[in-house]
Amino acid sequence: MEISFVVEQLLNGFQLGVLLFLLAAGLTLVFGIMDLVNLAHGSIYMIGAFFAATMTLALDSFILGIVIALPMTLILGMVLEVLALRTLYARGHMDQVLATFGLILFLNELVRIIWGPAGLAIPLPLFLDGSVSLPLGIVYPTYRMFIILIGIIVALGLYYLVSKTRLGMLIRAGASNRTMVGALGINIRFLFTAVFGLGAMLAGLAGMLIAPINQAQIGMGEDILILAFVVIVIGGIGSIRGAFIAAILAGVIDTMGRAFLDVLLLALLPANAAEAAGPALSSMLIYFLMAVVLIFRPQGLFPARNG
Amino acid sequence: MIKQFITAALIFILMSSTALAESIKIGFVTTLTTGAAIIGVDQKKAVDLAVEHIGGKMGSLDVKIVYEDDEFNPQKGKQKTEKLIKSGDIDIVAGYIWSHVLLASAPVVLNANKILISANAGPSPLAGKNCHKNFFNISWQNDQTPMALGEVLNQRGIKSLYILAPNYAAGKDMVAGVERTFKGKVVGKDMTTWPTQIDWSAEFTKVKSAKPDAVFTFYPGKHGAAFLKQYAQAGLSSTPLYSVYTLDSLSLPRLQQAKMTGVLGTTMTQFWSPDMDNKQNKRFVADFKKKYGSYPSFYAAQAYDSIFLIKSAVEATGGKVSDTNAMRAALEKANFPSVRGNVRFGNNHFPIQNFYSRKVVVDAEGKWTTKITGIALKDHQDVYAKDCKL
Numbered sequence: 071m072e073i074s075f076v077v078e079q080l081l082n083g084f085q086l087g088v089l090l091f092l093l094a095a096g097l098t099l100v101f102g103i104m105d106l107v108n109l110a111h112g113s114i115y116m117i118g119a120f121f122a123a124t125m126t127l128a129l130d131s132f133i134l135g136i137v138i139a140l141p142m143t144l145i146l147g148m149v150l151e152v153l154a155l156r157t158l159y160a161r162g163h164m165d166q167v168l169a170t171f172g173l174i175l176f177l178n179e180l181v182r183i184i185w186g187p188a189g190l191a192i193p194l195p196l197f198l199d200g201s202v203s204l205p206l207g208i209v210y211p212t213y214r215m216f217i218i219l220i221g222i223i224v225a226l227g228l229y230y231l232v233s234k235t236r237l238g239m240l241i242r243a244g245a246s247n248r249t250m251v252g253a254l255g256i257n258i259r260f261l262f263t264a265v266f267g268l269g270a271m272l273a274g275l276a277g278m279l280i281a282p283i284n285q286a287q288i289g290m291g292e293d294i295l296i297l298a299f300v301v302i303v304i305g306g307i308g309s310i311r312g313a314f315i316a317a318i319l320a321g322v323i324d325t326m327g328r329a330f331l332d333v334l335l336l337a338l339l340p341a342n343a344a345e346a347a348g349p350a351l352s353s354m355l356i357y358f359l360m361a362v363v364l365i366f367r368p369q370g371l372f373p374a375r376n377g
Numbered sequence: 378m379i380k381q382f383i384t385a386a387l388i389f390i391l392m393s394s395t396a397l398a399e400s401i402k403i404g405f406v407t408t409l410t411t412g413a414a415i416i417g418v419d420q421k422k423a424v425d426l427a428v429e430h431i432g433g434k435m436g437s438l439d440v441k442i443v444y445e446d447d448e449f450n451p452q453k454g455k456q457k458t459e460k461l462i463k464s465g466d467i468d469i470v471a472g473y474i475w476s477h478v479l480l481a482s483a484p485v486v487l488n489a490n491k492i493l494i495s496a497n498a499g500p501s502p503l504a505g506k507n508c509h510k511n512f513f514n515i516s517w518q519n520d521q522t523p524m525a526l527g528e529v530l531n532q533r534g535i536k537s538l539y540i541l542a543p544n545y546a547a548g549k550d551m552v553a554g555v556e557r558t559f560k561g562k563v564v565g566k567d568m569t570t571w572p573t574q575i576d577w578s579a580e581f582t583k584v585k586s587a588k589p590d591a592v593f594t595f596y597p598g599k600h601g602a603a604f605l606k607q608y609a610q611a612g613l614s615s616t617p618l619y620s621v622y623t624l625d626s627l628s629l630p631r632l633q634q635a636k637m638t639g640v641l642g643t644t645m646t647q648f649w650s651p652d653m654d655n656k657q658n659k660r661f662v663a664d665f666k667k668k669y670g671s672y673p674s675f676y677a678a679q680a681y682d683s684i685f686l687i688k689s690a691v692e693a694t695g696g697k698v699s700d701t702n703a704m705r706a707a708l709e710k711a712n713f714p715s716v717r718g719n720v721r722f723g724n725n726h727f728p729i730q731n732f733y734s735r736k737v738v739v740d741a742e743g744k745w746t747t748k749i750t751g752i753a754l755k756d757h758q759d760v761y762a763k764d765c766k767l
Contacts, residue, residue, distance in 0.1 A: 072586065075582065075586050078582045079579055079582055082578035082579050082582060083579075085578065086576065086578070127634075182410070182414075187410075187411075187412060187413075187414040187415045187418065188415045188627070188631060189412070189599060189602075189631070190631075190634075191602060191606070191631045191632065191634055191635035191637075192634075192635055193634075193635045193636040193637075194610070199610070201612045209612055211610045211611055211612065213610055214578065214610075282606070282635075283576070283603065283606060283607055283610065284575050284576070284599075284602075284603040284606070284607075285599070285602050285603060285606070285631065285635070287412060287599045288411075288412045289411075289412050290575075293572070293573045293575060325578065325579045326579075328567070328569075328579040328580065329579045329582065329583060332567070345566065345568065346568075348568070349544045349567070349568045349569060349570055350544070352570075353570040353573075353574070
């Protein structure tokens with residue numbers, strides 16, 4: 071097996087991981103700080119993709135489309151928080167699951183009414199629509215490199231925000247002891263709205279980045295939401311650092327499973343059985359990882375909250 | 378006096394309304410909500426157009442269509458079918474895009490001794506062992522289209538093939554179909570998790586290192602568009618792509634919108650194409666485009682055919698729609714103008730027909746569509762017909 075093949079698969083895994091991170095970052099903040107289980111996080115990812123697609127087609131520029139769609143998603147997130155989710159904080163997780171599941175159905179239908187059932191495909195700008203040559207003779211799609219780059223920039227930006235700014239301090243404080251932060255006179259209501267908006271914007275960004283690869287589509291959030299939850303469970307709820315490391319782990323493990331498992335199985339099993347077992351096993355790998363983490367570190371790899 | 382007048386008037390109204398009630402009621406079950414609604418909506422458009430083309434009449438009967446939405450869900454499809462049958466005045470049930478919805482719903486119709494016409498789904502059980510005297514299929518059996526594609530690969534001298542398909546019933550059927558007729562070597566095969574996996578970066582890297590002559594794929598609906606985009610983005614455009622049920626009149630406008638020029642020239646197989654040169658098809662395609670502004674999909678073509686098939690049977694029986702035996706005998710003759718040209722039913726009531734290779738081209742108005750390039754299988758009958766005891 072050539073080394074370039076392995077490296078290219080690693081890049082693929084990294085790219086998937088970066089997308090999962092964008093989605094999981096918002097989810098883990100909202101879950102960790104506000105103690106809210108938000109199933110509708112995936113719907114914001116979907117609406118972000120539709121915003122970016124509409125803007126891109128209207129303005130004929132993908133970059134401009136994203137720049138305008140980002141604040142739109144931020145506002146959408148804050149409006150959702152104020153209108154619908156705020157009332158759920160005092161309730162139990164089961165009520166939250168039920169209510170945000172209802173929100174998924176509502177938002178899916180809303181998107182169908184506004185944009186129709188077909189979904190929206192958007193073209194890539196020319197400078198992203200090709201391949202780049204890397205060392206070892208690897209030719210890699212430019213756009214996927216672009217996603218990796220954006221993901222790293224956002225991760226660094228979030229790291230800075232959370233560890234070096236006042237808002238970040240409040241976020242960390244809120245994650246470790248919510249009641250105390252409120253008692254110290256911090257406006258928890260506003261903090262929650264801001265955090266939710268930030269999380270929504272990150273989820274929206276993930277949707278925008280995936281739109282040129284897959285296209286904006288109703289129900290696209292549900293497919294990836296489960297993975298995002300797995301990532302925050304592995305990483306430790308409320309921890310941005312944990313979300314990043316867990317997302318990259320999940321992305322790489324999933325990709326490596328798809329790349330190598332069938333070859334491995336072929337060496338052990340007859341062709342028919344290997345063919346059937348390969349995809350089934352490789353789609354389970356991330357869940358194995360989660361199970362192992364839960365056995366040895368039930369609080370996740372980098373827990374943010376202490377009691 | 379007044380009383381008599383009112384009585385007379387009432388009798389007159391009753392009589393005239395029974396005269397008006399001389400109609401045939403067709404239940405049409407398809408998908409009108411969820412992400413898959415785009416297919417069902419296209420079928421509904423075609424049925425509406427067909428009813429318009431026959432002037433709302435089959436023989437002397439007025440045509441009434443009752444649409445039901447299966448919500449892309451077998452339980453829902455079955456419920457809606459039960460609702461149609463229980464309403465008591467449905468004469469024929471047609472539609473059904475999805476094999477699993479059809480398999481769940483078919484017993485409801487067939488146990489009520491009514492005629493059922495599938496306008497898309499063609500699962501192997503209903504073609505073989507579980508075929509039924511009152512079940513007709515106006516599209517194809519699932520395996521036929523990929524078998525035709527395997528033939529096309531042989532005709533084009535493809536020696537090595539990489540297969541990418543989803544890991545579920547239809548995906549496995551499609552792969553089995555191609556492998557049944559393809560004579561070269563399959564150098565790689567990935568069956569991906571369905572429907573959650575919508576990114577093929579790992580698989581495309583494997584394809585690149587396997588260097589096959591061609592790639593075969595089957596990804597219906599939203600997965601198809603995503604697959605094709607990523608295929609081009611991965612730099613695989615120089616490897617010829619052969620597909621079934623992945624590119625159609627529903628996905629092409631969206632791919633054109635996204636400027637996915639990589640799909641132009643790619644080959645697929647199908648029993649029909651919008652450019653087929655017969656009177657029925659020309660009228661169908663031209664009026665569909667005029668009315669709705671887009672090319673009809675093959676789903677629409679099948680739905681359109683189903684209305685003309687029913688009409689032929691209604692006219693042959695002189696409007697005796699409730700006589701299921703007479704209707705069945707008339708339907709078996711397939712004596713109707715089909716948009717695909719010649720078609721007849723086999724013993725299992727599935728079509729015996731040609732399958733064509735077609736490729737994606739740009740039409741005179743600049744729209745992307747498909748064009749027939751040759752015959753892949755001539756007068757082809759599905760392989761399950763021999764297991765059918767009809």
